[in-house]
Amino acid sequence: MNAFGKAIKVKRVEIGLTQEDLAEQSGLARSFVSGVERGEAKATIISVWKIAKGLKCLPSELWLVAERLNSTQTLNKKR
Amino acid sequence: MNAFGKAIKVKRVEIGLTQEDLAEQSGLARSFVSGVERGEAKATIISVWKIAKGLKCLPSELWLVAERLNSTQTLNKKR
Numbered sequence: 001m002n003a004f005g006k007a008i009k010v011k012r013v014e015i016g017l018t019q020e021d022l023a024e025q026s027g028l029a030r031s032f033v034s035g036v037e038r039g040e041a042k043a044t045i046i047s048v049w050k051i052a053k054g055l056k057c058l059p060s061e062l063w064l065v066a067e068r069l070n071s072t073q074t075l076n077k078k079r
Numbered sequence: 080m081n082a083f084g085k086a087i088k089v090k091r092v093e094i095g096l097t098q099e100d101l102a103e104q105s106g107l108a109r110s111f112v113s114g115v116e117r118g119e120a121k122a123t124i125i126s127v128w129k130i131a132k133g134l135k136c137l138p139s140e141l142w143l144v145a146e147r148l149n150s151t152q153t154l155n156k157k158r
Binding site: 043 | 083121122123124125127137138139140142143145146
């Protein structure tokens, strides 16, 4: 169920940011960004807005990536 | 900044659910659902997945509504 964290990493790498860069641009701690990506830190709605802003995209775009990752994960389990 | 809470209410009313119904279908407490709608409770990514499931939609659909509400809010401030 850590599709959202993985979606952040996909988008972050896509635009060539390090976790440090993203933390700075979203006003969050690097350790928090790292924890959310690994699914170990609980991001709230407020941090979703901040992370999306740091990635220069809309939250809905991040969630679309997460949903795609989630459905691929579910498919792989069925095989 | 409570556009996401408002988006939940918009979707919930659209499909004719009470907060009680949504709480039951998302496995969350009614008081929590009510708090999130009013922007007073902090929903995490996990509860976003649960609420979207309770509303029988994808999280990205909820966030699209929130983004629309957010940009309308911003426009009204500029007038």
